[in-house]
Amino acid sequence: MDSLLQTLQSSPIFFIILPLLLAFVLFSLTTLRKKLPYPPGPKGYPIIGNMAMMDQLTHRGLADLAKKYGGLLHLQMGAIHVVAVSTPDMAKEVLQAQDLVFANRPANVAITYLTYDRADMAFANYGPFWRQMRKICVIKLFSRRREESWASVREEVDSTLQTVMNTTGSKVNIGELVFALTRNITYRAAFGSFSHDGQDEFVKILQEFSKLFGAFNIADFFPWMGWINARGFYKRMARARESLDGFIDSIIDEHMKKKKKKNVRDEEGKINYNDGEAEAEADTDMVDELMAFYSEEEGVAAKGDGDDLQSAKLTRDHIKAIIMDVMFGGTETVASAIEWAMAELMKSPYDLKKVQEELAEKVGLTRILHDSDLKQLTYLKCCIKETLRLHPPIPLLLHETASNTVVSGYNIPAKSRVMINAWAIGRDPSAWEDPDKFNPARFLHENAPDFTGNHFEYIPFGSGRRSCPGMQLGLYALELSVAHLLHCFNWELPDGMSPGELDMNDMFGLTAPKACRLVAVPSYRLTCPLKIF
Numbered sequence: 459m460d461s462l463l464q465t466l467q468s469s470p471i472f473f474i475i476l477p478l479l480l481a482f483v484l485f486s487l488t489t490l491r492k493k494l495p496y497p498p499g500p501k502g503y504p505i506i507g508n509m510a511m512m513d514q515l516t517h518r519g520l521a522d523l524a525k526k527y528g529g530l531l532h533l534q535m536g537a538i539h540v541v542a543v544s545t546p547d548m549a550k551e552v553l554q555a556q557d558l559v560f561a562n563r564p565a566n567v568a569i570t571y572l573t574y575d576r577a578d579m580a581f582a583n584y585g586p587f588w589r590q591m592r593k594i595c596v597i598k599l600f601s602r603r604r605e606e607s608w609a610s611v612r613e614e615v616d617s618t619l620q621t622v623m624n625t626t627g628s629k630v631n632i633g634e635l636v637f638a639l640t641r642n643i644t645y646r647a648a649f650g651s652f653s654h655d656g657q658d659e660f661v662k663i664l665q666e667f668s669k670l671f672g673a674f675n676i677a678d679f680f681p682w683m684g685w686i687n688a689r690g691f692y693k694r695m696a697r698a699r700e701s702l703d704g705f706i707d708s709i710i711d712e713h714m715k716k717k718k719k720k721n722v723r724d725e726e727g728k729i730n731y732n733d734g735e736a737e738a739e740a741d742t743d744m745v746d747e748l749m750a751f752y753s754e755e756e757g758v759a760a761k762g763d764g765d766d767l768q769s770a771k772l773t774r775d776h777i778k779a780i781i782m783d784v785m786f787g788g789t790e791t792v793a794s795a796i797e798w799a800m801a802e803l804m805k806s807p808y809d810l811k812k813v814q815e816e817l818a819e820k821v822g823l824t825r826i827l828h829d830s831d832l833k834q835l836t837y838l839k840c841c842i843k844e845t846l847r848l849h850p851p852i853p854l855l856l857h858e859t860a861s862n863t864v865v866s867g868y869n870i871p872a873k874s875r876v877m878i879n880a881w882a883i884g885r886d887p888s889a890w891e892d893p894d895k896f897n898p899a900r901f902l903h904e905n906a907p908d909f910t911g912n913h914f915e916y917i918p919f920g921s922g923r924r925s926c927p928g929m930q931l932g933l934y935a936l937e938l939s940v941a942h943l944l945h946c947f948n949w950e951l952p953d954g955m956s957p958g959e960l961d962m963n964d965m966f967g968l969t970a971p972k973a974c975r976l977v978a979v980p981s982y983r984l985t986c987p988l989k990i991f
């Protein structure tokens with residue numbers, strides 16, 4: 459056998475036959491894959507495919523389609539393949555078994571332009587650049603060790619309690635209250651003591667970004683038709699990006715000045731933390747953390763090695779894009795979860811009573827709740843988990859395939875947009891008993907799913923490589939807010955409304971908040987004064 463191999467290797471025919479053989483095997487594999495069908499799905503029209511069904515690309519629309527076509531379904535949107543994943547076993551296949559193939563993000567024309575050509579983490583494709591950005595965010599921005607982020611949650615929750623205290627006895631729009639709370643938390647964590655004067659302007663800029671991200675643009679489905687509404691659309695995008703540049707550039711300039719001042723002080727050994735100004739400067743915000751990697755050189759971060767933070771370099775564009783990730787990732791998600799938790803509890807007086815009894819027993823009505831109390835609030839934590847099952851703040855996880863692949867015997871082409879329906883999965887009747895019912899006690903069971911992403915019937919924070927890096931911070935803000943609001947106050951529905959009359963419809967966007975804001979009337983519950991500051 460060995461001598462046959464040696465003879466073959468020494469023959470020039472070997473060098474002709476081997477490549478031909480390899481080409482044949484590759485060709486056969488490709489043809490075989492091409493012959494595999496796409497996953498089942500509604501029949502489309504020539505050229506446009508299923509584009510007439512665009513309005514069904516929501517968590518509810520796709521869940522309805524999944525009832526007919528199954529947990530893995532295919533839609534053709536112009537030139538784009540869309541694959542919807544709606545069952546726990548299919549989610550496990552794409553987020554665990556084949557996670558590397560499914561770890562890219564889709565980005566339309568607007569997202570690419572507005573994120574400075576995907577200079578952030580959330581929209582970057584999987585690879586060394588994303589790994590490095592993720593490392594910077596996880597270690598420097600969202601880590602439990604970065605006490606300032608946690609402090610901004612505490613301080614803003616305290617200030618919200620004071621606002622509620624001033625309005626006891628009258629109607630409070632809880633939706634608006636908690637959206638303002640989480641905006642303040644993220645703004646403060648990102649920009650620190652930088653004046654809040656510009657906050658309204660910043661919120662307007664982000665709202666325009668959000669509209670542009672979701673705006674219909676024919677070029678996203680037929681790239682060769684981009685010229686049709688290109689001028690108007692690009693002008694609008696350019697205006698939005700100019701506004702963001704103006705806003706964050708001035709903040710970055712302030713931080714650079716602060717950094718230079720501090721360096722001079724450090725060199726002269728004069729830093730004195732009893733001095734008020736120096737103390738304020740010692741508080742670092744997220745921009746400060748990112749400025750530590752700042753470089754004037756363009757496009758440097760992509761060169762860094764994903765595993766080595768020392769070599770990481772960020773430009774202004776990276777800093778702007780990461781701050782946007784924090785604002786988008788951390789504001790609406792947490793706010794909608796707080797509002798849904800309060801709404802579900804107002805709708806279920808039995809569970810509300812149980813949570814308040816637990817607070818009275820574990821914390822007591824003679825004092826304010828502390829961070830350390832949270833770990834004892836088992837039933838409250840179950841209510842939060844159940845809320846995130848029924849109302850995952852990001853109902854559709856958006857991924858993209860990096861290469862051709864096969865799932866369950868179906869062909870999934872490279873660059874397919876994959877929508878993992880966390881909302882439908884959390885209500886899958888084969889995984890959950892009485893799935894549409896708010897029943898926090900289901901999480902009291904020993905083997906109940908947790909947030910780790912290893913239980914594919916429960917993925918409010920996703921699972922695997924692209925899962926949420928801000929989970930700890932988000933959960934902290936969510937648990938602390940709900941615990942304080944229910945410990946300090948009793949809440950009544952307004953105008954004699956009964957719990958059964960509460961409107962529990964949702965809206966679809968980047969998140970799925972309550973369609974109709976929750977309004978309730980607070981009354982003070984503690985026997986001690988609300989002394990927070």
Ligand code: HEM
Nearest residue numbers: 580783787788791792852855918919920924925926928932
């Ligand atoms: C209740 C609160 C939150 C929920 C339910 C939530 C949920 C999620 C989900 C489902 C994803 C996508 C996972 C995937 O695509 O597979 C995600 C990604 C992300 N989240 Fe969160 N999130 C929350 C809070 C936060 C906070 C507070 C921050 C930051 C301050 C944050 C920052 C991000 C970022 C940057 C990503 C993109 C990660 C990547 O693409 O690598 N999130 N989050």
